[in-house]
Amino acid sequence: MLTFTLRRLSLFIFTMLVLTLLSFSLSFLFPGDTVINHSGQINATAEELTLVSNSYHMDKDIFSQYGAYLSHIINGDLGLSMASQSPISNEIMELLPATIELSLVALLIAMLVGIPLGFIAAINHNKTSDNVILSLAMLGYSIPVFWLGLLAILVFSITLGWLPSAGQISLLFEIEFVTGIQFIDILLSDSPYKWQAFSNASAHIILPACVIALAPATIFIRLSRAAMIEVLAASYIRAARAKGLNFSQIIFRHAIRNALIKIIRHVGLQFANLVTIAMVTEVIFSWPGIGRWLIESVYQRDYTAIQSGLLVLSCFIFIIHILTDFIYAALNPLARGNNHGS
């Protein structure tokens, strides 16, 4: 397990180095002054700019510039947003939790819907229900998310009026910012309207989370179906059946647990996919998350925000990958022998 951990750690460090190198070079590739792109100080006076320039070692060679850039990042200084002139690290700390919340809820929905459906399809392999589920999965996978999001708003918000179309919670509720995860903040707050706020926030998250969940859910259907078919064909299932175990005993005691292990690896991979979908969805549903912020930064040519935002987001996704690798390793001892990163 120690070798496994060290392997993952070194992989993490080297990937991060490559990512910072990329974001460092972005400052040179974007139009405008490199120091201003690094720091986002667009309104600085000449003296202030000299100070900033010194702190980034702009007068020295490129390697020491990169070193200075790295030390800024390690100290949590990602520069100022060119658009709002507030520190990017603050903005990200406020916005990232909203994205995490939305993605986690979406992931949960995708797993709760996708995996059981996949199992049902596998158990009824080559029967009508299998074909129906597979075709639905194919259909769901092919629907573009921006179209689905708009359609969901049109049907559920405008025509039926069931669910709200924009934002995280009705603006009437004042929830103090503690963790940034809305549900936790609501529970921590002492508002007299706590439970109302909670149900309001739940109503707000349903539409965007379901829209995000659709594509990953279809992937989970196919993954879990394949995993289950493989498990059901294994000899230990045949042995269990020969011992006289009934159908539900075989499925619930043996097949599901073994099939789930095969799926858990892919959860991490799907999370990256899911965050990408979430970025588009956040724009459609005016969700105050990092995806919407990043897309707005692109519109506003806020180069500092683009480069730091990309760095933080890719770092975040990478950490999720490593975490799922660990969970997989913890659940499946066979994987621990696999020393090489994947």
Add this chain to the structure above:
Amino acid sequence: MNYKSALSLVIVVLAAMLTGCNDGNTLSLSERSIIYCSEGSPDSFNPQLSTSGTTSDASSKLLYNSLLVYKGKNNSLAPSLAKDWHVTRDGKKITFYLRQNVNFHQTSYFTPTRTLNADDILFTFNRVLDNEHEYHQVSGGHYPFFHSVKFSDLVENIEKINEYTVRFILKRNDSSFLANLATDYAVILSAEYGQQLTKSGNQHEIDILPIGTGPFLLKDYRVGSLIRFYRHNAYWQEKAKIEQLVYDISPRETSRLTKLLAKECDVSSYPIAHGKISERADLRLESVTSLNIGYFGFNTKKPPFDNKLVRQAVSLAINKQALIDTVYESQAVSAKSILPETSWAYNDETPELIYNPIQAKSLLEVAGYAQGFTMDIWAMPVQRAYNPNAVTMAKLIQADLKKIGIKVKIVTYEWSTFLRRLSLGEHQSFLLGWSADHPDPDNFFSQILSCSKGSQSNNRTFWCNKEYDELLQKALETTKISERKEYYAKAMAIISDEMPILPIAHSKRFQARGSNVKGDIMEDFGGISFHHVSKVSINPPKLTNQTESLDTEVN
């Protein structure tokens, strides 16, 4: 407990959270609050500093009061913070008697120790007038409205007679002076708050964390996201009916429409899809004819428009009704002159230009342009109430002018570049407009066409007529309405004859709201007011023993 019972427990709890908790609390919270979908973020909360409608919508009538207000159908002046006023016979000394026991806002950042008195009036206006005033340069030192009415040239001095009496001493008689004091821009600030900020060294906060006497106080502002107001419970007039007012800042028109249709906002500014909104029984579309003018102007310093005949010919060749039907979707009144017909100074005898391409063609021949010519039209790039789509309008004009042999090139730039280049006079003709700040007719005549304004002028036609300017000056010097009316009628006749601009339309300002929202919001001039707005519940509120209310949370 096995997993099945755990799962069913979770489902029950979730269901309870989503549905079961409607105990009347939030019902009443949303009933006591209004969400307004606004079109942009204000620059500050001080309307003195800006002529932007977004800023005055979010501040003037919510956070502040002015000395006087407009009231009634004909917009006569009525008392507000000044309970009475007196003008001397020569019109040069104006005394205001202030209302007593007017409370300023008490917020988390300021607790007033006294009520409104003469010091606050002096503080407010000296900030604008006196270059040496400690707050004059705070937030840039630009007071565009006061600059445009030449306030500092007009006011000689402001005297404090006693605690509740102030006197303005003017250098000359100006009949629009009182009207200017009743605009959205002449709001009264707190002198005590100013002193507190000076002491703590946070002078710039005076315009960002505002203190006023208005019906609402600022609770929270997040740029680009929301503004939260609470009711001012110690308001000197009747308290506002709603306890909380939230501005949901939604710059995209489609998102304002979606939120309105999905009931996420109660009121929406500048809605699109008027037909769709009027169709629905639960929504109401409303409009006020605001005092504005959209016009087509000619650069009278550049050929061929230095020739009066060419200006007249082009004006005759434009089918105004088609422009109103297409660009304004028939939601505007055709303009006969620059002054809207609702103004008291409007002269009914002003002749209206009738669309007549044949006469236009013959006028062109007389002017020596029988073969036609090529010209450019500068179309403004932004949407305004007075011109919702200038580029489309330019294309229609292009088609009209083609019929009399004039080739048109349409020019447009990004808004600030557009205005800068216009002021340099690079254009031949342009589409622009004007929204009045107050009902005094002078606001139209001198802002759009007088030549006295020099480089800071709003006059992009560069037309300059001595007789016209003299008429305007005379009209300001007299207080007799009938005399003023005569002068303005003559001014209108000069414009109709000289044709420096072709007036196109007086448009309406639109707003949409849920039909459960009662009370007037839009006013004829400038800002919006939520003072008299209330919400009628669709479901009658259930009895509740909840005693907390927003009142206790203020501070």
